[in-house]
Amino acid sequence: MAASIQLYSNDGCPYAQRTRIALLEKGLDFDFAEVDLANKPDWFVEASPSGKVPVLVHDGHRLFESAIINEYIDEVWPQPALMPADAVLRAQARIWVDKFSAFASTLFYIGVKKDQQELQQLTEKLKAELQTIEDNGFAVFSGEGPYWFGQQLSLVDINFYTFFERMPMVEQKVGINLAAYPLISRWYQAMSDRESVKATARTAEQHIESFNRLSDRLAARL
Ligand SMILES: N[C@@H](CCC(=O)N[C@@H](CS)C(=O)NCC(=O)O)C(=O)O
Structure with a gap:
């Protein structure tokens, strides 16, 4: 059926x-x-x-x-719960998922832009966004970690993760390395070990190749 x-x-x-x-x-x-x-x-x-x-x-x-x-x-399907039981933390989860769209869009533009000056500005922007996620996000909510809300996986982790999987493209193109953000790195490792992530993950090479193709296609349209 x-x-x-x-x-x-x-x-x-x-x-x-x-x-x-x-x-x-x-x-x-x-x-x-x-x-x-x-x-x-x-x-x-x-x-x-x-x-x-x-x-x-x-x-x-x-x-x-x-x-x-x-x-x-x-x-x-409430089990296992992917949002905190506490209403304030649930609100925080939604705030950060919403805020995260800025990071996702900066990452996307780094992937497709070719102009060096634009890329330089986007690089600084992404570094600032990563630092905010590290200092105002993980350092505040995550405690002993490894997830956003500590030991319980949440929708914040899932909704963030898929963009972080594309960070090797960012590293290759503009040199930002996640190792500079220890809490994000710890979290990323824990996420990568999950079966759900392994079942859906693409390789760094696949992401780099997809962004290169998209970047060329968009440049050809101009
Ligand atoms: N805000 C949407 C974004 C979805 C989205 O942008 N999907 C892209 C692929 S990653 C798409 O379907 N693009 C096709 C199109 O725009 O024609 C969401 O969170 O679901």
């Missing part, structure tokens, strides 16, 4: 990877459809008004936006 959960995804998409990790952490069975984003099939265009992955279909409901889909997953 087909699973009652379908995920429309793309292997290279960090947002879709977030949702795959959340479903795996919950031990859920789901059908998976890989969407070619360069040549979107009609059924996908009909299913996704924004044309973006991920889309989660559950019991006939279609849901969009990875961070919101992941909260839905956590509410509908």
Whole structure:
């Protein structure tokens, strides 16, 4: 019998990877459809008004936006919990996931830009964002670690992780090394060891290659 959960995804998409990790952490069975984003099939265009992955279909409901889909997953299948029991910490989790979109967008632009002056500015911006995550995030919430909220994995970890997996591209292109951020490094190692992450991870070479291809494609359009 087909699973009652379908995920429309793309292997290279960090947002879709977030949702795959959340479903795996919950031990859920789901059908998976890989969407070619360069040549979107009609059924996908009909299913996704924004044309973006991920889309989660559950019991006939279609849901969009990875961070919101992941909260839905956590509410509908509460075990193991991926949000803190405390309401203030839950609010903090949402604040940081929201704030994180700035980091994700800086990382993306580093991946695709070619202009050295722009890259220099983006590098400084990303370093400042990493320092904020280290000092105002992990140092405040994580205690003995290794996760954002200590020993309990949460949606903050999952929603951040997929972008950090792309940091080798940043290191290769502009020389930022995660080793300069010890709490982030400790966390990243713990995340990399999780089965859900191993099942969805792509290699550093794959990420570097994808960003190079995208960067060339965007440059050719100008
Ligand atoms: N805010 C969205 C972003 C999703 C997104 O940007 N997905 C990209 C792939 S990584 C996409 O589907 N792009 C196709 C398009 O824009 O045509 C989320 O969190 O789900």
